[in-house]
Amino acid sequence: MKVAIIGTGYVGLVTGVCFANSGVDVICVDNNENKINRLNSGECIIYEPGLEDMLRTVVRNNKIKFTTDIKKAIEESEVVFSAVGTPPGEDGSADLRYVLAVAKTFGECQNDYKVFVTKSTVPVGTADKVREVIMNEHRKRFGMVRDFGLCSNPEFLKEGCAVEDVIHPDRIVIGTNNEQARKVMDKLYDEVYGFSEERKLDKIVHCDIWSAEMIKYASNAMLATRISFINDIANLCERTGADVEMVAKGMGLDRRIGPYFLKAGCGYGGSCFPKDVKALIKTGEEHGVDMKVIKAAEETNECQKNTLFEKLNEAMYAVSGLSRDKFSLRGKTIAVLGCAFKANTDDMREAPAINLINSLILHGANVNVHDPVALLNCKVIFADERLVEYYDNVCACCTNVDAIVLVTDWQEYQQLDWEYIREEYINSDHKHNYEYPVFIDGRNALVGQELWKKWFYVGIGKCFPAKE
Ligand SMILES: NC(=O)c1ccc[n+]([C@@H]2O[C@H](COP(=O)([O-])OP(=O)(O)OC[C@H]3O[C@@H](n4cnc5c(N)ncnc54)[C@H](O)[C@@H]3O)[C@@H](O)[C@H]2O)c1
Numbered sequence: 482m483k484v485a486i487i488g489t490g491y492v493g494l495v496t497g498v499c500f501a502n503s504g505v506d507v508i509c510v511d512n513n514e515n516k517i518n519r520l521n522s523g524e525c526i527i528y529e530p531g532l533e534d535m536l537r538t539v540v541r542n543n544k545i546k547f548t549t550d551i552k553k554a555i556e557e558s559e560v561v562f563s564a565v566g567t568p569p570g571e572d573g574s575a576d577l578r579y580v581l582a583v584a585k586t587f588g589e590c591q592n593d594y595k596v597f598v599t600k601s602t603v604p605v606g607t608a609d610k611v612r613e614v615i616m617n618e619h620r621k622r623f624g625m626v627r628d629f630g631l632c633s634n635p636e637f638l639k640e641g642c643a644v645e646d647v648i649h650p651d652r653i654v655i656g657t658n659n660e661q662a663r664k665v666m667d668k669l670y671d672e673v674y675g676f677s678e679e680r681k682l683d684k685i686v687h688c689d690i691w692s693a694e695m696i697k698y699a700s701n702a703m704l705a706t707r708i709s710f711i712n713d714i715a716n717l718c719e720r721t722g723a724d725v726e727m728v729a730k731g732m733g734l735d736r737r738i739g740p741y742f743l744k745a746g747c748g749y750g751g752s753c754f755p756k757d758v759k760a761l762i763k764t765g766e767e768h769g770v771d772m773k774v775i776k777a778a779e780e781t782n783e784c785q786k787n788t789l790f791e792k793l794n795e796a797m798y799a800v801s802g803l804s805r806d807k808f809s810l811r812g813k814t815i816a817v818l819g820c821a822f823k824a825n826t827d828d829m830r831e832a833p834a835i836n837l838i839n840s841l842i843l844h845g846a847n848v849n850v851h852d853p854v855a856l857l858n859c860k861v862i863f864a865d866e867r868l869v870e871y872y873d874n875v876c877a878c879c880t881n882v883d884a885i886v887l888v889t890d891w892q893e894y895q896q897l898d899w900e901y902i903r904e905e906y907i908n909s910d911h912k913h914n915y916e917y918p919v920f921i922d923g924r925n926a927l928v929g930q931e932l933w934k935k936w937f938y939v940g941i942g943k944c945f946p947a948k949e
Pocket residue numbers: 487488489490491492493510511512513516551564565566567579582583600601602603636637638639640752753
């Protein structure tokens with residue numbers, strides 16, 4: 482089957498490469514010429530484990546093409562996916578202009594029966610708008626509405642293991658009100674996955690188009706809510722002597738609750754949860770429904786994103802020996818370990834590190850940033866900031882700093898010899914007047930290493946040393 486994927490970002494590229502790897506003929510389209518040129522010259526434009534190798538294979542096997550020519554790609558394909566972005570508009574609603582632009586082009590050049598599939602995350606009701614745009618174009622161009630299929634097929638991949646998620650999805654949601662479109666989508670997914678009839682029952686959810694759109698938002702809102710819930714619990718644990726990790730373990734063993742997304746930290750970020758939560762609240766408003774739980778989850782997250790700065794400020798004050806009015810972070814140097822919104826990705830959209838770095842700059846601190854893959858994106862965000870320096874080596878990043886904040890739980894940080902770093906790098910110029918340097922662990926990533934014995938170590942939702 483021939484498939485066009487419009488929008489070659491995290492979702493479009495990973496989906497395109499995985500589909501191509503299972504034998505589908507894929508044309509990936511983007512209106513960003515630079516991206517397409519880089520892909521055509523063999524460069525993998527995003528970091529995702531396993532993507533680069535698979536990309537090389539499918540290019541060699543001629544199963545994938547990259548182009549800016551959207552019309553030709555639509556004309557040559559039976560199924561056309563929209564995988565363009567749906568960023569938040571000023572009022573928090575999903576900005577549908579890119580999806581509707583793709584729908585318009587689809588309407589302009591639909592030469593025979595095709596299915597338009599929305600993989601972009603769009604609010605419930607968008608399919609009706611897409612249908613209207615396509616039919617309007619048909620009327621303008623051909624004087625009549627041509628037959629076409631419409632489907633909502635939301636994407637659930639997680640950055641950092643996107644390839645694995647697309648190859649082994651938990652579920653595939655096919656939302657359509659049109660029998661022919663459903664058959665085309667079933668044929669496509671047969672080709673991609675070759676599931677047995679029994680597996681299909683487990684894996685594929687067939688539903689109406691509105692429910693499919695809603696499933697995506699409801700899923701992300703539920704996950705965001707779980708994160709905010711456990712972060713609220715973590716904040717209470719810190720003040721009472723309870724340990725949020727033990728609490729999450731004890732909760733998660735209940736099969737009705739389950740262990741996932743109960744990891745306390747410095748708030749959710751990324752390209753999806755923040756914007757999807759906002760958009761769902763807005764959709765609720767438009768329909769006169771007050772989305773109270775999700776609003777609260779968002780509020781908790783906004784506060785939690787400041788928690789690293791607050792913890793750092795408090796810890797530095799505590800070790801300074803100064804009175805409140807004399808203490809300041811001005812001139813201090815802070816190492817920020819990890820700026821991607823989570824490990825295994827270079828994506829910094831809405832990352833908690835951005836809040837932290839901005840607060841540090843505001844308070845006049847110097848910021849040393851390390852990240853294994855996201856430094857380029859970080860440099861773009863803080864391009865004009867002279868207080869920020871970038872390091873591709875952790876030890877260099879930590880040399881002579883006043884404190885360390887671990888923001889992203891990259892495996893690399895867990896494998897370092899922190900005792901060695903403390904002795905060799907942190908205190909090397911003896912500029913500290915306190916014995917224990919400050920270490921804020923925003924992900925409880927180093928809890929097992931008992932850093933609290935030699936550092937002023939602050940985690941999330943835990944007390945160090947434990948309350949007796
Ligand atoms: N990133 C994720 O983890 C993830 C997961 C599930 C769903 N989603 C959803 O998938 C959609 C895409 O997300 P993403 O992270 O891949 O976005 P992205 O910003 O990485 O990629 C979108 C791409 O679309 C291109 N584009 C925009 N308008 C275009 C047009 N008219 N023609 C051709 N190309 C165009 C952009 O240049 C960009 O390369 C969003 O709706 C998002 O919410 C994302």
